[in-house]
Amino acid sequence: MDAAIESIRSFNRFFTRHVGAIDARFLDTDISLPEARLLFEIAQREPVAAQTLQAELGIDRGYLSRVIARFEQRGWIRRDRREGDGRIRSISLTEQGRAAFDQIDRRQRAAVAQDLAPLAELERDELVQALTKARLLLDPGAPMDFVIRPARTGEVSQIAARQSILYAASHGWGRALEVLEAETVAAFLRDFKPDREQCWVADLAGVIAGAVLLTDEGDGTARLRLLHVEPFARRRGIGDALVRSCVQFARDVGYDRIMLWTHTVLDAARRIYARHGFECIDVEMHSEFGDPVQGETWRLTLEA
Template sequence: MAVESTQVAQVRTFNRFYTKVIGVLQSGLAGTPHTLTEARVLYELAHADHGSTDHGSTDHGSADHGSAVDVAGLRRLLGLDAGYLSRILGRFESAGLVTREPSATDARRQLVRLTGDGRSAFAALDAAQVAAVERLLAPLADTEGRRMLAAMDTIRQTLGDSPGRPGFVLRPPEPGDLGWVVARHGALYAAEYGWDARFEGMVAQIVADFAAAGDQRRQAAWIAEVDGEPAGCVFCVAENDTTAKLRLLLVEPSARGAGVGARLVEECLRFAGRAGYRRITLWTNDVLASARRIYERAGFRLDGEEPHHSFGRDLVGQNWSREL
């Protein structure tokens, strides 16, 4: 992207604000005697005990000492100047928090490990940081907290972090979610399939009918939430007294591949069975290949298809159903 001076200023303003919020400018992090960099070094040394870091060491230590970590690997992991890291480790060694020794297999390598006092110091630091984050989050409403955490995740992932597949929860719609369903259907189907505003209008009518009916015994909807933000949806409504209809299955691109769509369909089927329906149907279009695979795996069978021109495109509509 072409970077403008106002964008640079915005990032720098955020950095100044957030470093103040988390106390980086203070002499000690979260009220402890350790700086942010020292805290990160202690973190990596402490977590080497659990095998969660890989610094090239195979020495797992004794009952009184943690696993040994290769100093050069630690420096590369944290991106620290060799002299700066050496001074930090020197201070830790003087305080009895770490020991340093040459590698038994390569005298050119230096290993460092936490002592018992070092593990205690990290435990106190970790507890202080947890308490500080709790104080930060506690005044926020649930929706504010979820938005902030999702924004943090977005920053982290955009700048190169690569977490595993996202976890998700299913919940009933909350105020504002029905509008989200309409907006995201309109935006995603326009971007991915070129469908025009008539599709968004159809979705709006389906959602409006659902809200107006207010029949919680015979209809339901679910929102899939990832990191505090809506990431998918599905609706179950009545077609007639014995037949339910699955409608408006959607999964955000960022949440695809994590089983969100299959889980939404499964929940819809479970509800339809509990509500006393004997059969469930759905209408889709042949271009929606990913959704079709989900329906097939859930036991739906194609009943028929017919060409039509809708939403500004030539499409093939499909009717699917299954017994419950």
């Protein structure tokens, strides 16, 4: 914990200096970064009440009042009483305020572009993913939409590695599970049947938030494998969306049934399978991953 705290504090010191957070003249303008942030929110939300700005930014009410007063003195904003409630005055940008905002916005975009310019496309993607994941880890409820898409080159192997890490942390399942998952993805990649098999990824603003595989077992049987959802992305319906993709694909290509193997201790996954019509047809104890654990075989029969 001490090392993690120091790492974050060190990054914060670097980043506040890097973006000029403590400069009196942000991007060589007449306002500071907090004032520029407030101007941005007004531009995005206008007409907006001061109470809304305070709640969104979490800033002191007195400080907010002083900044709004300065903006008004500069002719950047106007304040109009709301129809139906004269106690609330909505804030909007004037033409001068819009021009000031546009200037700051252009300078900030140019500054970010200058940071990104030396990076290759792959490095830019990695930076964006790292920043997005950092936000999701610190704010799991951040409003972001996910999409379900086929896995790209390299991602299937990442999925196996990520699952091994997650299960080692949550259940102590180590090398034996990692071997099984590595063999599963190796066979999937080596023998891939594009018309009968697929790996789907839940993409959350460029970050892999979960994944699942569907493989051909022969004789009209498909197998659902390696379903997982990242802890920072749960309670968004991602698991259901991944399983739904498997079931729809299996129906579309003419499978008769889908089988899967899971464990009694994986309550969240079992609830997802049950919601989609899977039924547990066999239970058996095993010690493949160390301590004895109860494995379960589930089946979904697909109607023509």
